[in-house]
Amino acid sequence: AAGVIQSPRHLIKEKRETATLKCYPIPRHDTVYWYQQGPGQDPQFLISFYEKMQSDKGSIPDRFSAQQFSDYHSELNMSSLELGDSALYFCASSLGVVTGTSNTEAFFGQGTRLTVV
C-alpha cells in the first residue's frame, strides 16, 4: 500500500540558507501534519493543513512557512536556517478531521533529516 512519501530523505544546508521539504500524503488523504523532532526529543507539532487550508499552527518559527497544494502534497519552506533547525522533520497524513470519536489515524513518512552546518 502507498505510504506517505517525504523528500529528500537527507539534506545538508549551511546557516542562513533556505530549504524546502516535500510531503506526498497517502492518496485520498486530505490532512497533512508537520512535526519537528530534535535529537532525543519527542516530535513537536509545527503546522497542519486540511483541504489545502491551514487548520492548526504549533511551534513553527516565523522563518518557516508551509502550504498544501491542489494535489494535497505539502511543502515546508525554511529560510535563514540556524544550527538549531537541525532535526528530523516528519510529515503525516490522515483522511478527514481527527476527532475524539473518529477512527481516523495519522500515517507518518520516514522523515527528512536536516543538518545545518
Next chain:
Amino acid sequence: GNSVTQMEGPVTLSEEAFLTINCTYTATGYPSLFWYVQYPGEGLQLLLKATKADDKGSNKGFEATYRKETTSFHLEKGSVQVSDSAVYFCALHSNYQLIWGAGTKLIIKP
C-alpha cells in the same frame, strides 16, 4: 489543555521480561489514543491504537487498553525481545494534532 504523560526512560529489561510503559492523558472529550514506535535511525510507526473507552489495541505482542476512569493507556508486552529495543511514544489525537508524550527509550539486553 490536552497533554500526555508517559514514564521516563530509559527502561532496561532482560529478554523475555514483562514490559509495562505507563501513559496517562488529559483531554476534553474522548480522544483516540495511540502508541507509536521509533526504531533506531527510522521514522515513527504506528504500533497500536484505541478509539474508545475499554478498547484494547494490540500488535506484535504489545497491548494497551483505553481506560477512561484512570485516563490511562499503558503499553504492555508479556515477553520482550532484543528487537523491541526502540523509543515508544504515547499520543492522543485531538483537533488536527497529535499530542505526544516525551517518549520512553526501551533497551532490551540479551
